[in-house]
Amino acid sequence: MTKKYQIGLLMLLAAAQANAAEGEGSGVVVSESASAAEAESGVYYDSAAETEAADAEAGDAAQAQTAADDEGGGDEGSHVFGYRNGYVHAALTARGEWTDNLFNNDSNKQDNFLTTISPSFWLTLPRRSxxxxxxxxxxxxxxGLQYSPADTDEYNKVQAYLSGTIDFMTYSADSDLTHAEGDLDAMLQYKPFDKLTFQALDKYTHSQDIFNVAEATSDNNRVYDSNVFGLGAAWYSKDKFSIKGGYRNFFLEYDEAVNDFMNRTDNGFDIALYYEHSPKTNFFLEYQYLMAEYDEKKMPDNDNNFLGAGVNWQATVKTNLMAKAGYQGVDYDEIEGGSSLSSAYDDSESNFYFESQGIWQATYKTSLLLNAKYSVEQSDSEQALNKTVLAFRLALDHRFTDRLRGDVNFVYENSDYAQFSGDERSDDRWYLKPELLYAVNKWLFLSAYCSFDSKDSNYDGLDYETSTFGLGVRGSF
Structure with a gap:
């Protein structure tokens, strides 16, 4: 199981969510939390996009809980899951996991023991914990972004950030599968004066798609390189209005020619107008334009227009919600060269879309994060024009003791494919991962986890059920 789409929580600028500490959005796409696995527990997981985001979002809840500990004046032990305050942070993670269905293929199940060694680092200026x-x-x-980025207010004149991770992955089932994956993140934020903020973000990833019959297989592991880049600005007026905008570029390229139908470059911009109704509530109108351009023209280029409205609401200091909904219009070009597929789809379509994100600090020791969305996405199948995705993600974090923490991540995703043939294809995926995390001290962490992954499709051969059990150890420096 591998990091599909792992380039990132998140990037482009102009989607606002409530700030958990201040109660107002900043207009740039920064999240004050790290993933549960990476920042808190010391274990970073490989899986599909749904899984990746759920794991990262569990960290949001965990960090909110850590902040509650800080504000509550907890003892030294209560901070054991947090990073030290500094300019340079580094870690080394080792984990081993056994799975009963390596390729997520019920007709040809194969067990495997995966060993992963992951060195990582991150640098910040000014220093941070x-x-x-x-x-x-x-x-x-x-x-390149399935969910809007979480906002946070940054009051520094300059904020710089750089991080990198390499995963060395060894498979017992087939040594030819052994490979390395990696990613590199960078961010620079500059505030020339109090009411204006500029930001640049970038995320590069070398990885491969998740194993299953319709994606990566033993013969075609679908290795790719991708990059997300964004520029943004936010301006705050004195009369409760603010405006935020940004530019985004997403680049995707697969190694093998058999997968080149997915190679593309996306470009676009967004702009949003915000009204501060109260210190805890703001409303916004948002427009976003994104153009997907395919390199080999085996899939149709398309223009995407999003027009919506939403609200950021901070109910309490540690509870906030973002919700938005509106219209998504997609206009398709004809496939170059007079492809017979050009007559198999309409040149335009419109859909309702929505997104919601919330964090609830239920108790001093328990946090809950919930995300949901519905929209039309690009296709990962050469047989389909696009797919309409309904996604639901939940991350629960609970502190049993100062040193023992538990996380539960749940994902449901439904993907309805617009097949060129006119046939219906609908995939339902459920993913559940409970995990226990134990902090030996401030720099050494142990973890034990299991996951249950299931897909139910009306297409023959795509169903699977997979169980995974793993142990991990991480040292931070």
Whole structure:
């Protein structure tokens, strides 16, 4: 199981969510939390986009809980899951996991023991004890982002951030599968004066798609390189209005020619107008334009227009919600060369879309994060024009003791494919991962986890059920 779409939680600028500490959005795409696995527990997981984001989002809840500990004046032990305050942070993670269905293929199940060694680092200026952002991207989402980025206010004149991770992965089932994956994140934020902020973000990833019959297989592991880049600005007026805008570029390229139908470059911009109704509530109108351009023209280029409205609401200091909904219009070009597929689809379509994100600090020791979305995405199948995705993600974090923490991540995703043939294809995926994390001290962490992954499709051969059990150890420096 591999990092599909792992480029990032998130990137582009102009989607606002409530700031958990201040109660107002900043207009740039920075998240004050790291993933549960990376920043808190010391274990970073490989899986599909749905899984990646759920794991990262569990960290949001965990970091909110850590902040509650800080504000509550907890003892030294209560801070054991947090990073030290500094300019340079490094870690080394080792984990081993056994799975009963390596290729997520029920007709040909094969067990495997995966060993992963992951060195990582991150640098910040000024120094911090938490990562200033966590980027997670998605190869099928136009523009490279499946979820809008979480906002946070940054009051520094300059904020710089750089991080990198390499995963060395060894498979017992087939030594030819052994490979390395990696990613590199960078961010620079500059505030020339109080009411104006500029930001640049970038995320590069070398990885491969998740194993299953319709994606990566033993014969075609679908290795890819991708990059998300964004520029943005936010301006705050004195009369409760603010405006935010940005530019985004997403680049995706697969190694093998058999997968080149997915190679593309996305470009676009967004702009949003915000009204501060109260210190805890703001409303916004948002427009986003993104163009997907395919390199080999085996799939139709398309223009995507999003027009929506939403609200950021901070109910309490540690509870906030973002919700938005509106219209998504997609206009398709004809496939170059007079392809017979050009007559198999309409040149335009319009759909309702929505997105919601919320964090609830239920108790001093328990946090809950919930995300949901519905939209049209790019296709990962050469037989389909696009796919309409309904996604639901939940991350629960609970502190049993000062040193023992538990996380539960749940994902449901439905993908309805617009097949060129006119046939219906609908995939339902459920993913559940409970995990226990134990902090031996401030620099050494142990973890034990299992996951249950299931897909139910109306297409023959795509169903699977996979169980995974793993142990991990991480040292931070």
């Amino acid at each position: 938490k990562r200033p952002m966590q980027l997670v991207s998605d190869n099928t989402a136009v523009g």
